[in-house]
Amino acid sequence: MHILLKSARIVAPLSPLHGQTQDILIKDGIIADIADNITAKDARVIQGEHLHVSAGWMDVFAHFCDPGQEYKEDLNSGADAAARGGFTTVMIVPNTQPALHTKTQIEYVLSKTRYGVVNVLPIGAISKNLEGASLAEMYEMRQTGAVAFSDGLKPVQSSGILLKALQYVKAFNGTIIQIPDDTSISGHGLMHEGIFSTRLGMPGKPAIAEEIMVRRDIELAKYTDSNIHFTGVSTRQGIELIAAAKAQGLKVTCSVTPYHLLFTEADLMTYDSFLKVNPPLRSQDDVDALREAVQNGTVDCIATHHQPQDWDAKQVEFEYAKNGMIGLESCFSILRTALPNLGIEKLTDLLSTAPRKIFGLPAVTLEKGAAANLTCFEPDAAYTFTDKNIASKSKNTPVLGKALKGTVIAVINNKQVHLS
Secondary structure, three states: OEEEEEEEEEEOOOOOOOOOEEEEEEEOOEEEEEEOOOOOOOOEEEOOOOOEEEEOEEEEEEOOOOOOOOOOOOHHHHHHHHHHOOEEEEEEOOOOOOOOOOHHHHHHHHHHHOOOOOEEEEEEOOEHHHOOOOEOOHHHHHHHOOOEEOOOOOOOOOHHHHHHHHHHHHHHOOEEEEOOOOHHHHOOOOEEOOHHHHHHOOOEEOOHHHHHHHHHHHHHHHHHOOEEEEEOOOOHHHHHHHHHHHHOOOOEEEEEOHHHHHOOHHHHHHOOHHHOOOOOOOOHHHHHHHHHHHHHOOOOEEOOOEOOOOHHHHOOOHHHOOOOEOOOOOHHHHHHHHOOOOOHHHHHHHHHHHHHHHOOOOOOOOOOOOEOOEEEEEEEEEEEOOHHHOOOOOOOOOOOOOEEEEEEEEEEEOOEEEEO
């Protein structure tokens, strides 16, 4: 298949073509030509009023629920949701049934997604059955294709187990991913502990539950001289601790979710169960700190924390609702809406270049002769997010009916094109 991008503004800061508006011709998955005006009668044309193109985007933390809960999401629908949101690569968490804790489970994911437009990369479990008691078959999973290791939505609580995991991955320069959450402190909370939880009469999750875990895990990473990535960081103190660790030269990176940059605890005054997430939505001060950390580079990349939930899991009393929201399809729009002054170059670095660097994946180049791994988008297009924008099996998102900014036009990868 031949594809022709017409008058696309190239976003590739390391390329001499950066900032230029060019036509791009793709033949059989390879960028065949980049020039001012290309004519190709047999090509499928992609164009837009303000079309931009960058290296394909990558998400580092999403839940596809397959195997075990395919009624919420499966590997195919998850990949469709990712493509709809502009992602050509997605790392998926191991919180399936059974968990992704053996070589066989990693092979299952890779075999089912091998020929799609989206590269689906499994994160192997740190502990057997995600129980946090003993290490899983980490080396075998790495050899099979696990891109990193984490217990995903169940952060490792045992210092001893995490220490062993950090030591283990050093053999192949692997990375441990943690949601910083001490569940012995936050386990019964329903939202951020503060004035709004008091007003609503709901038990709170104190910020210290995150901060204690960040501090502990930084010390373990320092002791082992190993790589740790914090995801879903949500508090000012947590991000300040990470900034301090980076200043010491420790192998620490972090990501934030789009929804922690847009919503605050005050939005829960409506008891909207779609806003029930973990880590919870925090105070305005915390959100301001996260936005600043994105701007100044403390935050390395973005993680959607795409967590599908079926209708029954959310349409109940807030106390009983399950955590999580879908986020792949709306990620770019939420970022453009929450951070309107963030430069497009910086935003595409957070979504493309940085995550690949963190997890040791080859960089994607946008130049003649390179394999086409591209995201096409219009950064300033305004629209209303509706059901038509969702490819996921689940619809648990609080932005339905909201006015957003920034749309994805298409992704091109693995000799395929997916139009949004």
